[in-house]
Amino acid sequence: MLHGARQCGKTTLAQLLAEARGGAYISLDDEIHRQALLDDPMSYLARLQRPLVIDEVQLGGDRVVRSIKQLVDADPTPGRFLLTGSTNFLTVPNISESLAGRIQLFRLWPFSEAELTRTRADIIDRWFQGDPGPVPTESLTKTDYLALICRGGYPAVVDSDPDERRDWLQSHLETVIRRDVAQLADVRKAASLPLLLRWAAALTSNQINVSAAARNLEISHPTAVSYLDWLQTVFLLHEIPAWSRSRWPKAARRPKFHLTDTGLAARLLGLGPEALASPTSPATGPLLESFTVNEVARQLGTDPKGRSLWHYRDRQNHEVDLVLEGEDGKVVAVEIKATSSPALSHIDGLRWLRNKLDTVNPGSFVAGILLHTGTHCVSLDGRLHMRPINSLWSD
Numbered sequence: 272m273l274h275g276a277r278q279c280g281k282t283t284l285a286q287l288l289a290e291a292r293g294g295a296y297i298s299l300d301d302e303i304h305r306q307a308l309l310d311d312p313m314s315y316l317a318r319l320q321r322p323l324v325i326d327e328v329q330l331g332g333d334r335v336v337r338s339i340k341q342l343v344d345a346d347p348t349p350g351r352f353l354l355t356g357s358t359n360f361l362t363v364p365n366i367s368e369s370l371a372g373r374i375q376l377f378r379l380w381p382f383s384e385a386e387l388t389r390t391r392a393d394i395i396d397r398w399f400q401g402d403p404g405p406v407p408t409e410s411l412t413k414t415d416y417l418a419l420i421c422r423g424g425y426p427a428v429v430d431s432d433p434d435e436r437r438d439w440l441q442s443h444l445e446t447v448i449r450r451d452v453a454q455l456a457d458v459r460k461a462a463s464l465p466l467l468l469r470w471a472a473a474l475t476s477n478q479i480n481v482s483a484a485a486r487n488l489e490i491s492h493p494t495a496v497s498y499l500d501w502l503q504t505v506f507l508l509h510e511i512p513a514w515s516r517s518r519w520p521k522a523a524r525r526p527k528f529h530l531t532d533t534g535l536a537a538r539l540l541g542l543g544p545e546a547l548a549s550p551t552s553p554a555t556g557p558l559l560e561s562f563t564v565n566e567v568a569r570q571l572g573t574d575p576k577g578r579s580l581w582h583y584r585d586r587q588n589h590e591v592d593l594v595l596e597g598e599d600g601k602v603v604a605v606e607i608k609a610t611s612s613p614a615l616s617h618i619d620g621l622r623w624l625r626n627k628l629d630t631v632n633p634g635s636f637v638a639g640i641l642l643h644t645g646t647h648c649v650s651l652d653g654r655l656h657m658r659p660i661n662s663l664w665s666d
Contacts (some may be wrong), residue, residue, distance in 0.1 A: 272328075272370075275379035276506035277357040278530055280426050284379065285324045285355050294322035294353075299330040312338035312346065321351045328354040332365040341591065343373050344462055352398055357451055359504045378506075380423030381532050383569035385664040392570045394663050395595065398603045398638050403656035407665035413611050413644040416660060417544040417555070420562045433543065440538040444468070451505045452617050463488050467498050471508055471528055472539040473602045476560035476647015478525040478584075478591075484615050499528075506531055511564065514594045516580030516631065527582045529561040541580060556609045559660075560592060563607045566663050583624065591620045602628060604639045611645035 273281050282298070289296045297319070299305040308315045312335050316323070328335060339352055354360070360376065361369060385392035396402050421569040422429060426434040448454070448464050466488050471479065485495040502508040510526040528607030530536035537543070539552055547555045571580055583604075593605035604624050608617050628636040639655045642663070649657040 272354045272356070272360050272374050272376045273379055274356040274358070274360050274376065274506075276381065278425055278427055278443055279379050279381045281355045281357070281366075281379050282326055283426075285326060285353055288353060289322060289324045292322050293320065294324060295320040296297070296324040296326065298326035299335075300327050304328055309334055309410065313341070316342060322353055322650050323351065324353045324355065326355045327357060327416075329356045329358045329363045329366060333367055336354060336366050336368045336370065340368060340370055340373065343370075347373075357447075357505060358504065362500070362504045377527070378572055380565070380569045380572060382426060382429060382567055383424065383664070384419065384661070385570060387424070387429065388664050390664050390666050392573065392664070395567070395570055395574055395603075398595070398640060399578070399597060401638050401654065403638060403640055403650060404662040407659055407661050409661065410646050411644070411659065412490070413609070414544065414548060416559060416562070416644050417547045420533045420558050421537045423532040423537075424565075425532060428534070428589070437538060440535050444535065444539070444636065447482050447505050447507065447630050452501050459613065463490050463494075463499055464501070467495065468502055469539045470506060471499070471502065472530050472536040473554070474528070474557070475530045475536055476527060476557040476564065479528050499527050507535070509568070511580055511582045511593070514583045514596070523618070528615065529564050531565065533558050533562045533565065559609045559644070560607045563660055563663070564593060567595075570663070589620060589623050591624050594624075599638075600632065600635050601637050602635050606639070606641045607660070608641065608643045610643055611637050612639055613643040613645060613647055615651075617641055618651070618657075619657050622653075625653060625655065639647065 273285060275281055286296055297304045299308065308331060316338060325335070341350070360366070373402065383392070397404055405574045422436070424634050431439065444465065451465060467484060470484055470487065479499070481495050482492055485492045487493065500506065503510065507530065508528055509531055510528050512526045514526050536558060542554055546552060547558065568580060571578060577598045579596050582592050583589070583591040583597065590602045592607045595603040595605070604621050606618065610617070618639065618641050623639065625636045625639055636654065642655045642659065642660045644660060646659055647657050648659070
């Protein structure tokens, strides 16, 4: 199962795979194919070449998925079906069959900077070896990072001019909400969905107070919860859960939310690079954090070692933007700052977490990385380092 946001490249990738392996491709976006498949799924599927790509499989619902299950059980040879979907396969309400034990899930994101620059995406491995990463050969300015934030990673518009990108993003947003969500959800106040997404964009990289959102949008608390879930189901929003060790009872439990694509977030807020460059812009720091978190999440999505992504915050105002944890309990902590002149005070959260883990679980803290918009590459005592953000995708 290859799932991810609409227009992130799933269909193109799936068609290339089908062509390379001599398979067949059908899209359930096509009403004729969809109805023929729903009328007699077993017969329809049986006559098509393998491997078979079924695009937007969620539109076929349980009837199609259960038929695939029967065929897989009859012949469990791996790789006979490649399913794609623009909604999270595990949370779509019209599909109760999870294909547990029969399916491998892959999430496709919009482009990462490592993909766009065709560089080796091994920074997470290096961090877990205590290596803070390379000194980038290319120096980016803060202005450069703001342009990357507003460009985003959707393949259709990474090379477009700002006007074309703005129009495309607006149309894309309307398509996802009116088509994907409306087809699968019981949305009684559809006009509230774009408003909620805009509200989430303004709070990207923060913990969301759902009660405040419900009050501001004049919807019920259960409706706000449901709509936030739907925005995650169609991959417009993703969450970073709170990290804690059981012995740390004061750790916060609420996740942080991030817009999946910062180009879309900037469009929702009506902001371009010039507006974000203003010293008084409240959106610059959160959008830069989401941009950086998304880059790490994209690279972690291809990590074979089962590392997980968290954030940390407690009631004593100790905070770390990202905590990466391996299955062996090893921890890498990451702090993200919009400044191009990092100071020692900016690593206070990293230093606190290092000291805490050195006390309660010696040897588990591998490295703390401060990512910033300047050019400083400094390694400090005690496994703490400063690196430019573009060290994430630099050779």
